[in-house]
Amino acid sequence: MKLLLVGGHLTPALAFIDYLQEKAPEVSLVFLGRLYARKQSKQPAHEKTEVEKRGVLFVPFDSGKLIAAHPVFQLVHLALLVITVPLAMVKLIQLKPSVVLCFGGYLGVPISLAAWILRIPIVTHEQTRGLGLANRLISFFAKKTALSHKESLKFVSKSKAVVTGNPVRRSLFTPNPTKPSWITKNIDRPILYITGGSQGSEIINSTIVQVLETLTKQWVVIHQCGAASTQRNYKKELLSAVQMLSKKSQDRYNVREWVADQELAWIYQQTQIVISRSGANTVEELSRFAIPSILIPLPFAHQQEQLKNAEAMKRIGGAVIIDQKSLNPKTLLESIDHVQKRHDQMSRKLQASVGKLDACDKLFALIQDVQE
Structure with missing residues (x-):
């Protein structure tokens, strides 16, 4: 065939x-x-x-x-x-x-x-x-x-x-995957993974810039920001912003344009909370790895499909939703705090929900x- x-x-x-x-x-x-x-x-x-x-x-x-x-x-x-x-x-x-x-x-x-x-x-x-x-x-x-x-x-x-x-992707379930070399050697805080999808998200990236100092005090941040274009270079902008922080905060911030499957396998198996858009595959993967999440649906997705995906994960008890219009440093930090306090409970609900x-x-x- x-x-x-x-x-x-x-x-x-x-x-x-x-x-x-x-x-x-x-x-x-x-x-x-x-x-x-x-x-x-x-x-x-x-x-x-x-x-x-x-x-x-x-x-x-x-x-x-x-x-x-x-x-x-x-x-x-x-x-x-x-x-x-x-x-x-x-x-x-x-x-x-x-x-x-x-x-x-x-x-x-x-x-x-x-x-x-x-x-x-x-x-x-x-x-x-x-x-x-x-x-x-x-x-x-x-x-x-x-x-x-x-x-x-x-x-x-x-x-x-x-x-x-x-x-x-079955490769995501590889047991004991190798830690990506670009991630800081000293993991001295829980891991927070941020992704705006393969193309990146301008509003997510710009909000993260505003809370980097707070986040890197409490988390090791892994941020998939999207590929550069002729109009924007998200990675360059984010690295420029992080240079203003302390050396420890800089070490706790890891930014990448794109994350390969083998790298994502390690990230999914180590991360505590994910901040993400709510595409169908992302929501499926987060559910299967039982990772409590903060979902920011793309507002102009066809037939509000990202909102439907996010609502399905929220109904299970595994996610909170931030409407894009409401996304700002305050709502993001409050949502992270909310999920962190309920992490174990949310993770158990996700584990119970997945099928074969x-x-x-x-x-x-x-x-x-x-x-x-």
Whole structure:
């Protein structure tokens, strides 16, 4: 079997690649992806690095986006999507995949339409509790739509929908992972991990700058701040701010643009509290590691999907939510104090909530079914 992967949700795609390389090494893999997360600012995407690191062929591909902008711009992007379909067909004819597996995102739309025209079976996976705009379109062409949550069943035809769960990177569960060399040698405080996602978050980063002195008195801070672009260099700005602090505080602050899987495995297994956006994969991972968290949902995520993810973790008792409009030094420090005092109780509730780690098994079975 030759499997072509494409889509905007990189984390479950990487989790599934890792699974196949361990459990089904006979499956040939190729990944179609973008080179830039933000094309205008030339902020690099992590697809190429992460995919090629795994020895998988990466093929650059781009198209128009599905965005809810001004109608004129929407028409332009739809036109770009349509124009991209013949290019997608050429790629598929060259690569000859047995099955196309999509993980949502605008790139999956022209690839799926091209695969449907060429009669290549398609499976698409939805990680959120709703159904993204891209996957709403892709599901028309797909033979099966794999869902992470039962509440998504109402969005998909019964004949196509299968609840598989959301693939989680198995590499994160490596026992006794090596401590990253860039993290301070002297861990003399509990660890607080901060992440704004692969692209970083301007408001989270700017709020952290204002509370660095307080945080580094009480915590060893590990901060994944996002890659530099032509407009901003978060890491440089944060390092400049920390230079104003004492030597001890500087030693307790560790900033990185991007954190690799092996590094994240150590961080998840050592950290006490996480401050984060609430993407589906992040919330899934935090729940499985039973890490009490402070979640700041992205307010303009499609169908408020990040808010729904955060609310689900809050209902379990494992998180507090700060609305982005309410995020400031005071609310952040109060939330950290709140979670710290209830840490053990919140962690136990998360431990009791997680199910089996078998999403990859179910997804692979689905792919084998559509190929036959």
